[in-house]
Amino acid sequence: MQRVEKRQWKAVLVLPLLVAALTQTGYAAQGEGEQRLLNPAPQPPDVVLGPLFHAVQAAKLFPDQKTFADAVPNSNPTSILADWQMQKKQRNFDLRHFVDANFTLSADGEKYVPPAGQSLREHINGLWPVLTRSAQQASQWDSLLPLPKPYVVPGGRFREVYYWDSYFTMLGLAESGHWDKVQDMVENFAHELDAWGHIPNGNRSYYLSRSQPPFFSMMVDLLAQHQGDSAYSHYLPQLQKEYDYWMADADSVKPGEASKRVVKLKDGTVLNRYWDARDVPRTESYMDDIATAQKASGRDKPELYRDLRAGAASGWDFSSRWFDKPDDLSTIHTTRIIPVDLNALMFHLEKTLARASKVVNNDQAAQRFDRLAEKRQTAINRYLWDDKQGWYADYDWQKNAVRPQLTAATLFPLYLQAATGEKATRTAAAVKSRLLKEGGLATTNVSNGQQWDAPNGWAPLQWAAVQGLNNYGQQPLAKDIGMRFLQNVQATYDKEHKLVEKYVVEGKGLGGGGGGEYPLQDGFGWTNGVTLKLMDLYCPKNSTCNNVSDLTKSQ
Numbered sequence: 001m002q003r004v005e006k007r008q009w010k011a012v013l014v015l016p017l018l019v020a021a022l023t024q025t026g027y028a029a030q031g032e033g034e035q036r037l038l039n040p041a042p043q044p045p046d047v048v049l050g051p052l053f054h055a056v057q058a059a060k061l062f063p064d065q066k067t068f069a070d071a072v073p074n075s076n077p078t079s080i081l082a083d084w085q086m087q088k089k090q091r092n093f094d095l096r097h098f099v100d101a102n103f104t105l106s107a108d109g110e111k112y113v114p115p116a117g118q119s120l121r122e123h124i125n126g127l128w129p130v131l132t133r134s135a136q137q138a139s140q141w142d143s144l145l146p147l148p149k150p151y152v153v154p155g156g157r158f159r160e161v162y163y164w165d166s167y168f169t170m171l172g173l174a175e176s177g178h179w180d181k182v183q184d185m186v187e188n189f190a191h192e193l194d195a196w197g198h199i200p201n202g203n204r205s206y207y208l209s210r211s212q213p214p215f216f217s218m219m220v221d222l223l224a225q226h227q228g229d230s231a232y233s234h235y236l237p238q239l240q241k242e243y244d245y246w247m248a249d250a251d252s253v254k255p256g257e258a259s260k261r262v263v264k265l266k267d268g269t270v271l272n273r274y275w276d277a278r279d280v281p282r283t284e285s286y287m288d289d290i291a292t293a294q295k296a297s298g299r300d301k302p303e304l305y306r307d308l309r310a311g312a313a314s315g316w317d318f319s320s321r322w323f324d325k326p327d328d329l330s331t332i333h334t335t336r337i338i339p340v341d342l343n344a345l346m347f348h349l350e351k352t353l354a355r356a357s358k359v360v361n362n363d364q365a366a367q368r369f370d371r372l373a374e375k376r377q378t379a380i381n382r383y384l385w386d387d388k389q390g391w392y393a394d395y396d397w398q399k400n401a402v403r404p405q406l407t408a409a410t411l412f413p414l415y416l417q418a419a420t421g422e423k424a425t426r427t428a429a430a431v432k433s434r435l436l437k438e439g440g441l442a443t444t445n446v447s448n449g450q451q452w453d454a455p456n457g458w459a460p461l462q463w464a465a466v467q468g469l470n471n472y473g474q475q476p477l478a479k480d481i482g483m484r485f486l487q488n489v490q491a492t493y494d495k496e497h498k499l500v501e502k503y504v505v506e507g508k509g510l511g512g513g514g515g516g517e518y519p520l521q522d523g524f525g526w527t528n529g530v531t532l533k534l535m536d537l538y539c540p541k542n543s544t545c546n547n548v549s550d551l552t553k554s555q
Contacts, residue, residue, distance in 0.1 A: 044206035045069055045143055046283045048077045052084045057286040061096050064518060066157060066284040069206060071103040073141040106159060119546035120493050121535065124528045125176050127499075131155055131525060132181070135203070145203040148191050149184035155523015156501070160202045161188065163212035164315050165526050167219055168460045172529025175536055179226045186219050186235070193238040198245040201313060206283035210276040210313040214345050216242050217352035232356035239353050246272055246346060263338055263397045269379045271338045272346050273397070276309030285312075288517055296330035310334035314342070318516070319452035320444055321394060321407045327448040337403065338395040340384040341412035341464075347376045348416040377418045384413070390426035392419070406434055407444045408461040414468030424472035431465070432477050439505035440485030441465050451516030457485065457505035459530035466534065482534045483551070489531050490548035499527045 045068070046053045056068050073080055080102045087093055112130050114123055134150045144160060151161040152169050166185055173181045192199045199216060201207035217239060224231040247270075249259035256266045261275045279302035281289035289308050293301045311317045311334045324331035354369035386393045386402045392410040394403045410427055413419040419427070435442045440457040447454040462485045469478035488503050492511045501521040502513035512520045539545035 042141070042143065042205040044208070044283045045071075046206070046280070046286065048141075049081060052081050053286075055095065056099060059095055060287065061099065064157060065286050065288065067105060068099070068103075069284045069286075070106045070143060070159070070204070071099070072139055072143075074102055074104060077141055114497060120490055120531065120548065121546040123493065123497075124172065124499070124532055127523070127528055128152065128173065128176060128178060128181070131523060133159070133161075143205045145200070145205060147188040147203055149187045150181070151185055151188055152181065152525055154501070154521070154525040156521030157518060158521065158523075160204055161185075162202045163189070163199050164215050164460070167215040167222070168463060168526035168529045170219060170222060170529065171463070172532040174222060174226070175529070175532040182223055182226070186223050189216055189219065190235055190238040193241045197241060199242070209278040210309060211245070212313055213315050213342060214242060214246060214349055217349040220352060229359045232352070232359045236353075236356040236360060239349070239356055243349055243353060246349075258335070258397065265383070265397060266400070269375075269383070271343050271376070271379055271383070273338055274310040274313040274334055274342065276306055276313055278309060279303065279306040281305055282309055282312060285517055292330050299330065304330065304332070307332045307334045314339065316452040318450045319407070320446040320448055320450060321403070321405055321409070326446045329450070336396055336398050338384065338397050339409065340380070340392045340394055341409040343376060343380055343384060344412035344416040344418050347373055347380065347418045350376060380413055380418050381420055381423060385423060389430070391430040392423070392427055405444065405446075406430060408435060408441055408465065411465045411468040414472050415464040417471055419472065421472065424474070428469055428472070428474045428477055436477070436481060436484075437506035438484065439488035439503060439510040441481050442505055449515050451502060451513065453515070455504045455506045456502045456513040456515065458502050459485075459527040463530045463533060466537070479538065482538060486531065486534050486548045486551065489527065498522045499524050499531065501527065
């Protein structure tokens with residue numbers, strides 16, 4: 001199966017029936033050594049359609065490459081592929097007409113027009129049902145993966161549920177009192193862990209080969225605020241599956257080497273990295289990745305594709321933090337990097353497993369996970385700390401050196417309470433002097449056209465910063481970041497009557513952000529959630545803040 005994935009369109013050209021068989025046998029889109037028969041899983045469209053998928057994307061029939069990735073075949077893909085092989089040789093063959101006749105394209109729903117005069121809070125509360133989807137069943141050839149419960153999507157081009165986005169969306173749902181929707185979302189992610197052995201990037205077949213920042217333990221924490229400790233005992237099996245996925249091969253990998261999502265340093269310390277099981281162009285960004293590979297002089301293309309995919313797994317797709325040259329995407333080396341935010345999240349997962357084990361009276365397991373968390377905390381404060389510059393940073397495990405760049409990820413050890421007090425104080429000072437901007441916290445100080453770089457700021461990073469700084473007694477700086485971002489969101493809403501995926505946070509042009517592979521998206525799940533949390537955090541006691549102006553009156 002791995003050969004089919006690595007030689008995707010050539011293999012399908014020669015062996016279309018094999019592809020159809022693989023589609024029906026239930027192998028998740030994993031890499032070598034990771035094939036599973038956990039649940040019947042469709043193969044991604046680039047495998048199923050092979051050379052036809054390549055031809056459609058190369059023809060650039062659609063402005064967004066995700067459009068055809070999400071198209072649903074009207075009949076057996078093997079038959080469609082055979083028809084295309086015959087028809088394409090005919091005179092005046094029209095590829096777009098063939099696609100329209102054989103596929104159902106995802107249609108944009110009617111554009112949501114909010115009622116006039118809504119406050120910011122009213123607008124967000126009105127968006128929750130607009131962004132709610134249900135996919136208990138999907139057609140046989142659909143790339144969409146069914147989920148048992150309704151879910152809230154980010155918005156815009158993102159019609160499926162995304163892993164790490166959802167945590168911040170769930171914060172807002174909880175703030176709005178929609179604990180039933182929070183429960184539904186946790187149930188869906190638990191279902192994915194049971195079905196696939198991990199939570200995919202999103203509920204699409206082409207996302208099955210990777211995950212995203214592991215926020216499941218944070219979701220269980222959130223639900224426990226409403227349900228109590230029963231949430232920990234109920235989801236303990238899925239928490240363990242999440243951990244097993246991220247830590248696969250931890251015992252067998254040799255010091256100084258890496259396997260899948262684990263890296264074992266020369267002294268035996270085990271930390272995590274991002275990884276994708278496939279090493280071909282991303283299905284949803286197919287031609288973009290091919291174009292990047294064409295610019296990469298001397299690089300092994302499968303290795304480059306893997307690093308691009310791992311960058312997508314990080315959620316920071318894309319950012320100079322993964323590049324050797326800050327302005328050159330083709331120098332991306334995500335799999336060579338041990339990210340500080342990922343390992344802070346893994347620390348939280350270990351602490352949550354310890355807590356859940358105590359709830360079910362398994363003291364031996366609780367002690368084991370507490371020890372693992374302590375080891376990781378020690379490693380974070382040793383390897384993912386730049387003592388010369390005074391902040392937490394990523395680590396290049398092949399060069400055995402901390403990477404010098406300051407990014408908003410520096411605050412994750414504070415957010416997940418893995419930092420020491422002295423290091424937290426120094427990190428806060430660096431953030432205040434280097435990343436605090438007019439409209440909130442900047443993602444990095446590099447301006448290169450990538451969306452996870454300057455001048456953009458992102459809602460989840462604002463919340464991680466505010467919470468992290470509050471955890472270590474840095475309330476004034478936390479509030480400064482939170483209020484600047486809220487004023488940015490409010491000003492954009494007042495002008496455009498919407499919330500967006502990302503924001504420009506520096507310079508004179510505050511408002512909707514730019515850069516990256518697609519236009520700015522409206523909606524927007526995680527911005528909605530973080531905005532509500534920040535408004536309620538800074539709202540005067542015994543009052544309801546419906547706009548940011550209600551907060552500023554009390555300043």
